[in-house]
Amino acid sequence: MTADPDTKPGSGPNFTPDGVASAQPLSPLARLPLYYGWVVVAIAFITMGIGVSVRTSFSLLFPPILDEFKWDRGVTAGIYSVGFLSSMLLSPFIGALIARFGPAPLLSAGAAVVAASLMLTTVATTQLHLFLTLGTGMVGGSVVLAYVSHSYLLPFWFTRRRGLAIGIAFSGVGAGAMVLFPWLQSIISAEGWREACWTMALLLLVVVLPLNLFFQRRRPEDMGLKPDGDGRPGRKERLPSADNVVDRAWVETDWSLKRASLSV
Numbered sequence: 001m002t003a004d005p006d007t008k009p010g011s012g013p014n015f016t017p018d019g020v021a022s023a024q025p026l027s028p029l030a031r032l033p034l035y036y037g038w039v040v041v042a043i044a045f046i047t048m049g050i051g052v053s054v055r056t057s058f059s060l061l062f063p064p065i066l067d068e069f070k071w072d073r074g075v076t077a078g079i080y081s082v083g084f085l086s087s088m089l090l091s092p093f094i095g096a097l098i099a100r101f102g103p104a105p106l107l108s109a110g111a112a113v114v115a116a117s118l119m120l121t122t123v124a125t126t127q128l129h130l131f132l133t134l135g136t137g138m139v140g141g142s143v144v145l146a147y148v149s150h151s152y153l154l155p156f157w158f159t160r161r162r163g164l165a166i167g168i169a170f171s172g173v174g175a176g177a178m179v180l181f182p183w184l185q186s187i188i189s190a191e192g193w194r195e196a197c198w199t200m201a202l203l204l205l206v207v208v209l210p211l212n213l214f215f216q217r218r219r220p221e222d223m224g225l226k227p228d229g230d231g232r233p234g235r236k237e238r239l240p241s242a243d244n245v246v247d248r249a250w251v252e253t254d255w256s257l258k259r260a261s262l263s264v
Contacts, residue, residue, distance in 0.1 A: 027223040035229030037157035037220060043211050044150045044169035047107065049176025050208050051145025054114060054200045058139060060184055064193040071127060082131050083139020090143055095152045099256065103153050107212035110144030115204040117141060122194040156219045159227045
């Protein structure tokens with residue numbers, strides 16, 4: 001068995017070009033009865049269900065904040081705009097950060113930053129405070145938990161069922177909104193918007209952060225697995241089907257901005 005010449009030392013296990021698994025012991029998590037890619041999908045479903053709902057919860061927090069502080073409506077609504085501007089500036093770097101550090105540290109850090117921002121929001125007294133905490137920290141930081149990260153991560157795990165996997169993961173956004181928004185509105189009505197912020201912060205710290213920190217993985221090869229679960233014990237290896245790809249090596253290259261620029 002020969003090693004993949006494109007594999008860098010320390011970059012994790014891989015498979016040889018002929019599809020034979022390298023000498024990489026299976027992770028204990030890879031020995032689950034189901035393919036671990038579906039665990040990754042489930043974590044993405046929950047992460048996006050909570051993370052994206054937290055971001056869009058600004059629409060629920062906006063009226064009580066206006067009622068309490070009596071600020072100008074347009075300026076206060078600008079908090080959300082600043083958050084999306086922060087998201088725009090951060091989004092191009094998310095893929096590179098996952099490639100460098102892995103999804104577990106990045107998604108966990110994102111959950112921690114958004115939770116801390118929500119907690120700081122509860123003691124804010126000026127518009128500037130809310131622009132920094134609710135805008136940049138909560139709305140902007142939550143982009144790490146949303147579509148960009150998982151659009152990068154999930155294709156590593158699935159080839160044939162990629163559309164199904166991504167569809168299931170992204171449906172967590174709708175499911176989270178249907179479950180969380182009525183609950184958060186009831187908390188705001190009964191106890192106030194600050195209590196709703198604390199509730200969202202606790203959800204991020206108790207659910208999203210540990211799920212991603214301990215169970216999220218970047219590639220199936222990191223666990224001794226193949227995409228779609230092919231080659232798992234007790235599962236027949238599926239023969240590759242004919243396709244129209246001209247340059248398979250080019251398609252399977254993990255293109256970074258630097259690598260793409262140098263290849264021109």
